[in-house]
Amino acid sequence: MSYYTKAKFFTSAPDIRHLKNDTGIEVAFAGRSNAGKSSALNTLTRQKNLARTSKTPGRTQLINVFELEEDLRLVDLPGYGFAKVPVAMKKKWQASLGEYLQKRKSLKGLVVLMDIRHPFKDLDQDLIHWAVASNIPVLALLTKADKLKSGKRKAQLLMAREAAMAFMGDVTVQTFSSLNKHGLPELERILDTWFGLDKKEDAEDSDNEVQ
Template sequence: MTQFNYQKAHFIISAPDIRHLPPDSGIEIAFAGRSNAGKSSALNALTQQNGLARTSKTPGRTQLINLFQIEEGLRLVDLPGYGYAQVPEEMKRKWQRSLGEYLQKRECLKGVVILMDIRHPLKDLDMQMIDWAVGSELPTLVLLTKADKLASGARKKQLMSVREELANKVGDIRVEYFSSLKKIGIDKLRNTLNEWFSGSEEQPINDDNA
């Protein structure tokens, strides 16, 4: 499995929808999550670049599809946050359309990282996102963020609970906990991305979440 240098990540484009994205080739891995799930912080921690993805004290500010290139043809994608955002309903619907269109029509998309606050996992929109990914036969990594907010025992209990909840989903779904602040789970995230970028999504699906 190839090891990629995520510190080399650099911003290439922000797009309102898939028609404004680069050609549909290479490999893209998307990061999705509720507006307050910590997507930008996770991307910054992964790449060791504090300013790569903009973080905001007002969740929901990421309204565009943001692309970051690791190497030629290999891209990380920061999708618009869903839920929670204090924005007009019409704008929320527009984001949902952009998300759905990207997930269902972007052929170079080879994996989805779905982030959710470990204290409030598996909300309706999270489950919808997981179902979209599974329906598109995309390998999925569920990252339970802000893991530093829970004690070790509670953290492990929540991890097992979410794995159990998703065990009936047919597909390649992994669940791990993560903390940008304490750098917990970054190695597991990096290893999963290395796998997907190396093309191992073509291996047989393994739905063992243990």
């Protein structure tokens, strides 16, 4: 069973100042409002309604935090780039995102979700630049991979990996589909590393060998 099935809702906050304890390890998920962020979180945790998918952008104003265990958290950041949202609200969300990335000490990794057919739009690039400047590793997750045939999917992945080199930082690119769980093991492996779960497993294995 996946470790991520343990995720449960912890808190919601309008901005970083209202977030609780900045300790332990957080991994944040961010992306445009139509990038499939909620679906990816639900697929990862094997829970249908952990991150609520909504057709209205208002729901995505809050930073939503899900706890895996004490001091290990998944964070669902506000969606951005939604066409029907007033400019003032967009600016507020962008400021909140930037502040979180630059000031949150427990943030140890950022998953940026992008539709595989439209990767690295301006706001996506801004987000990755912020993370790289703050020395935060990034996973650029190309969602909706089921929309493309295998050859086209591989071509998009290669093109995106080449584009990611321009960020001059720790930026990994993977394809993903919530529909058929394509790329789920790769996503979990990267999260395991960020959360230090791979080291925890190694330590448990060596303890078992000693006994």
